[in-house]
Amino acid sequence: MKTYDLIVIGTGPGGYHAAIRGAQLGLKVLAVEAGEVGGVCLNVGCIPTKALLHAAETLHHLKVAEGFGVKANPEVDLKKLAAWRESVVKRLTGGVAGLLKGNRVELVRGYARFAGPKEIEVNGERYGGKSVIVATGSEPVALKGFPFGEDIWDSTRALKVEEGIPKRLLVIGGGAVGLELGQVYHRLGSEVTLIEFMPEILPAGDPETAALLRKALEKEGLRVRTGTKAVGYEKKKDGLHVTLEPAQGGQGETLVVDKILVAVGRKPRTEGLGLEKAGVKVDERGFIQVNARMETSAPGVYAIGDAARPPLLAHKAMREGLVAAENAAGKASAFDYQVPSVVYTSPEWAGVGLTEEEAKKAGYRVKVGKFPLSASGRALTLGTTEGLIKVVGDEETDLLLGVFLVGPQAGELIAEATLALEMGATVSDLALTVHAHPTLSEGLMEAAEALHRQAIHILNR
Secondary structure, eight states, rough: EEEEEEEEEEHHHHHHHHHHHHHHTTOEEEEEEETTHHHHHHHHHHHHHHHHHHHHHHHHHHHHHGGGGGOOOOOOHHHHHHHHHHHHHHHHHHHHHHHHHTOEEEEEESSSSEETTTTEEEEEEEEEEEEEOOOEEEEEETTBBSSSSEEEEEEETOGGGGOOOOOOEEEEEEEEHHHHHHHHHHTTOEEEEEEESOOOOOOTTTTTHHHHHHHHHHHHHHEESSSSSEEEEEEEETTTEEEEEETTTOOOEEEESSSHHHHHSSEEETSSSSSHHOOOOOTTOOOOOOOOBBSSSSSSEOGGGTTTOOOOOOHHHHHHHHHHHHTTTTOOOOOOOOOEEOOOOSSSSEEEEOOOOHHHTTTTOOEEEEGGGGGGGHHHHHHOOOOOEEEEETTTTEEEEEEEEEETTHHHHHHHHHHHTTOBBBBBHHHHSSSOOSSTTHHHHHHHHTTTTTOOOSSOO
């Protein structure tokens, strides 16, 4: 049996970060991958989705550019679009493979299963490690009555735009995946209806900014229905007849579409790993139980990313991978970080920290500052004035508690807010930071000023 200092199961964002950090710290590392290097994120998740979003946004800008005096008559070559999407994926996955090799991480292909404490089996071969990190990621959750197949898509199938754009598409789920792919297909020509069971899209986010994102999507032409559930469908000659009902019960109706995308969430890939042989405990949803050091119930076994706990975000997995590897190398490390969330629609939505409601429940005396992008000179020059920057603070201490944005480049702007929260900054710190003009980022400063009723470019009420 070959032995290593560290075995990492899975090479998604969390796994390859863990493997490389372990190697940087002098450990002999084995990485095991059943699929493609890079995991879901690089191959069938974050990266190809964002490539399609960029293409669809470019198409959209060309169509609306006439309002700026720029005329265009764009056409879409779906096969070429798909080839570009795959070229982006291959370049990044190839880069990760090169980084693993360059850091002397040994890579074994195949499915890993625990054969005992800190011992795994892959393709009939056994490997032992002083430490093991489980980084097996997640997979789409199926919806009862809507089995994945030719007509019912998961997020992976929805990436294959080269197979055709349906005239009518139903998206079930108003989270990041459903919103992003729903907008891609709308901009590529589909009539998109999106339904969400909860009262508002992005139910885990800030309700006010989520409602603004919904308004922007509806203005563009997407049909968004909240408080709605799909209970079944029947395939007929003219399409898929889907039965929709109010979430709280009531009279149903029928919607006819050509394809259905189910995007109601993801579940951890922890079944079949033989975790019981390693003494690793999971919760009722299949997530591996971990502490701040990413340690499981079994000594020397760690779990990170989607396999460990929500939120299911690549950047959270990356940080957890570094924490787990550092602990495996004998260093004291713990996960105590602010984790931003981003939805890469157009406009984008981003948030970090506590919402108003969460802050109130936590016992803070909440005060809020808001800056609408309609008052932003930079937003006006971009032709995108719909949006809001919202700062949540504690009135007593002025401590910054949360920031939520909807507008262009929100995913980039949230980094400053995340840094401020990580450093324990006050709202005044944001307000006193000189921002370049004209930029979108100065909206953060203005929102912070608005919390203190000192904003310059809006009336302070």
